[in-house]
Amino acid sequence: MMLTMPYSIAHVALPVPLDRTFDYLIKSEQKPVIGGRVKVPFGRQRLIGVVTKLSNESEFAREKLKAIDVVIDEQSLWPTNLYKLLNWSSTYYQYPLGDTLANAMPSWLRKGREANFASLKAWQITELGKNQDLNKLTRAPKQAKALNLVRHQQCSHEQMLEEEVTAATLKTISDKGWIKEVSLAPTPSYWYRDVEVTQEKPQLNEEQSIAIATVNANPEFGCYLLEGVTGSGKTEVYLQLLEPILKAGRQALILVPEIGLTPQTINRFKRRFNVPVDVIHSGLNDTERLNAWLAARDNHAGIIIGTRSALFTPFHDLGIIIVDEEHDASYKQQDSMRYHARDLAVMRANLDNIPIILGSATPALETLHNANVGKYHHLTLTKRAGTAIPARHGVLDVKGLYLNSGLSAPLIAQMRKHLSEGNQVMLFLNRRGFSPALMCHECGWMAECKRCDAFYTFHQHSNEIRCHHCGSQQPIIHQCQGCGSTQLISVGVGTEQLETQLTNLFPEYKTVRIDRDSTRRKGSLEDYLEAIKNNEYQILIGTQMLAKGHHFPNVTLVGLIDVDSSLFSSDFRAPERLAQLFIQVAGRAGRASKPGEVILQTHHPEHSLLQSLLHHGYGHFAEHALKERKFAQLPPYTHLSLFRAEANNNENVEQFLRQVRDILESHPQFHDATPVLGPIPAPLARRAGKYRWQLLFQAPNRTVMQSMLRGAKTAIELLPLAKKVRWTLDIEPQDLS
Ligand code: ADP
Numbered sequence: 001m002m003l004t005m006p007y008s009i010a011h012v013a014l015p016v017p018l019d020r021t022f023d024y025l026i027k028s029e030q031k032p033v034i035g036g037r038v039k040v041p042f043g044r045q046r047l048i049g050v051v052t053k054l055s056n057e058s059e060f061a062r063e064k065l066k067a068i069d070v071v072i073d074e075q076s077l078w079p080t081n082l083y084k085l086l087n088w089s090s091t092y093y094q095y096p097l098g099d100t101l102a103n104a105m106p107s108w109l110r111k112g113r114e115a116n117f118a119s120l121k122a123w124q125i126t127e128l129g130k131n132q133d134l135n136k137l138t139r140a141p142k143q144a145k146a147l148n149l150v151r152h153q154q155c156s157h158e159q160m161l162e163e164e165v166t167a168a169t170l171k172t173i174s175d176k177g178w179i180k181e182v183s184l185a186p187t188p189s190y191w192y193r194d195v196e197v198t199q200e201k202p203q204l205n206e207e208q209s210i211a212i213a214t215v216n217a218n219p220e221f222g223c224y225l226l227e228g229v230t231g232s233g234k235t236e237v238y239l240q241l242l243e244p245i246l247k248a249g250r251q252a253l254i255l256v257p258e259i260g261l262t263p264q265t266i267n268r269f270k271r272r273f274n275v276p277v278d279v280i281h282s283g284l285n286d287t288e289r290l291n292a293w294l295a296a297r298d299n300h301a302g303i304i305i306g307t308r309s310a311l312f313t314p315f316h317d318l319g320i321i322i323v324d325e326e327h328d329a330s331y332k333q334q335d336s337m338r339y340h341a342r343d344l345a346v347m348r349a350n351l352d353n354i355p356i357i358l359g360s361a362t363p364a365l366e367t368l369h370n371a372n373v374g375k376y377h378h379l380t381l382t383k384r385a386g387t388a389i390p391a392r393h394g395v396l397d398v399k400g401l402y403l404n405s406g407l408s409a410p411l412i413a414q415m416r417k418h419l420s421e422g423n424q425v426m427l428f429l430n431r432r433g434f435s436p437a438l439m440c441h442e443c444g445w446m447a448e449c450k451r452c453d454a455f456y457t458f459h460q461h462s463n464e465i466r467c468h469h470c471g472s473q474q475p476i477i478h479q480c481q482g483c484g485s486t487q488l489i490s491v492g493v494g495t496e497q498l499e500t501q502l503t504n505l506f507p508e509y510k511t512v513r514i515d516r517d518s519t520r521r522k523g524s525l526e527d528y529l530e531a532i533k534n535n536e537y538q539i540l541i542g543t544q545m546l547a548k549g550h551h552f553p554n555v556t557l558v559g560l561i562d563v564d565s566s567l568f569s570s571d572f573r574a575p576e577r578l579a580q581l582f583i584q585v586a587g588r589a590g591r592a593s594k595p596g597e598v599i600l601q602t603h604h605p606e607h608s609l610l611q612s613l614l615h616h617g618y619g620h621f622a623e624h625a626l627k628e629r630k631f632a633q634l635p636p637y638t639h640l641s642l643f644r645a646e647a648n649n650n651e652n653v654e655q656f657l658r659q660v661r662d663i664l665e666s667h668p669q670f671h672d673a674t675p676v677l678g679p680i681p682a683p684l685a686r687r688a689g690k691y692r693w694q695l696l697f698q699a700p701n702r703t704v705m706q707s708m709l710r711g712a713k714t715a716i717e718l719l720p721l722a723k724k725v726r727w728t729l730d731i732e733p734q735d736l737s
Pocket residue numbers: 202203204205208228229230231232233234235236237385386
């Protein structure tokens with residue numbers, strides 16, 4: 001008989017910003033597992049960590065080691081491949097494993113809770129409640145509705161809110177003793193036993209059939225770019241691809257952009273199949289998040305639809321991944337681990353050996369490049385399903401024209417025409433606030449944030465000036481701090497000013513503004529969108545937020561007010577984003593009976609990228625833009641990583657990045673093909689009192705980038721200045737600010 005020696009040392013990844021694991025002794029009765037959580041002493045605290053390795057060896061003396069307090073999980077939290085993916089991400093994005101793993105769990109698991117379903121808050125009717133006569137409650141319809149919902153069965157709190165019963169109403173009737181709070185344990189479902197299509201599906205057109213047949217021909221890993229304008233039937237392709245997967249009892253993951261989570265999309269998946277659909281997004285509370293996570297892992301959910309972080313959901317048996325609007329910038333996380341969910345999704349599909357579909361009307365240049373070189377299959381849908389006709393579009397040369405709050409007379413005239421025909425008009429301007437600066441008319445002094453290298457934005461609505469970079473704000477000033485004059489004027493145009501101006505110009509129509517300021521309150525965006533659909537507003541003003549995923553059939557005129565700021569931006573991705581915005585709005589403007597029109601205001605109608613986009617479409621634009629990227633040695637032809645550093649002491653920051661540069665340049669793999677650019681001051685050189693610098697590292701390919709960064713990182717961490725500045729490394733940054 002063979003005796004297996006139990007392991008005596010657990011190597012644990014902890015959520016601390018140190019890129020290493022810590023060793024703990026295993027007590028004889030403890031059975032930690034790799035990928036499972038343990039609670040351990042760390043300094044004076046107790047931390048929850050994940051076991052990454054079991055052994056009998058430690059580089060430290062045994063008597064120095066502390067023992068594990070509690071073993072929380074008896075099995076790994078993640079399936080093998082997902083655990084591999086997390087390890088891989090930690091390495092690729094140069095982010096500590098402990099933090100990576102912690103970020104990939106619902107917060108309750110991070111806090112050490114058992115990985116079991118949490119019960120939900122729910123409501124149950126009381127005897128008193130049953131005795132209420134609903135007909136007598138006509139003056140309190142909300143209360144009647146709430147009572148009606150719980151009349152025959154318990155109803156979860158969330159479900160009540162979804163049915164538009166407010167928490168206040170629930171409190172009122174529970175205070176009256178008509179309902180009482182209970183906790184509801186979710187019941188597992190066996191959805192996979194008899195999956196059915198519960199809705200009639202359309203006959204596929206030829207391109208859709210080809211797309212589906214191509215994917216289905218290979219049940220193993222393959223990455224498919226599905227390019228098709230809005231309305232060309234991409235979602236229908238997703239649905240029909242899901243069918244055989246679900247019928248085989250396998251699950252599906254659908255990633256959507258941050259704001260794209262519209263109920264319509266979710267409902268299409270819910271209506272098509274009789275399988276449970278769970279939705280994961282930033283608005284979930286901790287219980288809901290844990291439950292959705294467990295529902296996927298324990299096979300209680302067939303379909304998971306979610307935003308970026310849903311990528312890390314464990315599945316019982318994942319059969320397909322879909323990334324909708326794959327070009328969307330929200331797939332890249334901008335803090336902590338700066339991962340790209342689309343890129344990791346491809347990696348995940350590869351590890352799981354399943355197909356992945358990247359859908360978009362305007363694929364990212366990176367994705368198109370991958371299709372061009374044959375790494376991805378390129379599937380296209382060129383026809384609009386249904387009968388909609390493409391929008392007309394035109395460039396409006398505003399050189400020399402008087403601009404009224406950014407609006408030219410021809411645009412205003414065009415708006416009047418569309419509005420008088422009973423249609424809606426939508427205007428885009430990517431700048432919030434009333435005006436981006438406040439200036440003295442006498443001496444030119446400008447109100448500047450004391451903590452940033454930036455001007456205050458004037459917000460007329462709240463009567464204050466605000467810094468969009470550090471968030472500081474103060475009441476509007478009425479006197480120049482340079483010469484004392486009271487003649488302060490606003491410079492430039494923001495969405496708020498546009499709104500004010502349009503209300504003056506078109507008093508007979510109602511105007512609504514959709515930006516981060518106007519939609520701060522939870523649920524307000526949804527309310528506005530609903531009101532727009534109901535034609536309560538005729539003029540819609542918005543930042544890019546308004547473009548994403550929403551369809552407004554009554555909008556027949558779209559104006560892009562300030563195209564030039566994108567054409568001449570310091571961010572090399574700005575033209576690509578402009579082109580994507582243009583195609584998105586052009587694809588959604590109008591419908592069969594009311595053709596749409598898109599107008600672009602610019603001082604540079606001759607700009608070659610603009611010409612290529614307008615006359616030959618996105619594909620041509622992309623080809624042109626890719627050539628420029630190749631010439632300039634920018635992604636996807638090179639791979640960037642960006643070191644950002646900031647501190648109160650300007651010299652320390654610059655000095656630190658110089659040393660980082662020296663380290664990179666002394667690497668044996670360093671040669672002319674991998675220039676290090678900088679350090680240069682960040683586009684916003686000072687924020688909240690801290691000086692900011694950047695260093696851009698450009699590598700010819702991922703392998704060189706990875707091996708050089710890996711080598712450099714240890715050396716960088718040992719620099720004395722590394723402790724005096726706050727620094728981060730952004731692999732393949734989407735945003736260079
Ligand atoms: P996308 O996701 O590309 O915007 P959808 O899949 O939503 O496109 O399709 C747009 C509309 O056309 C939807 O109402 C959809 O039901 C319908 N549709 C899609 N494919 C077909 C088809 N083959 N025949 C008829 N209608 C279709």
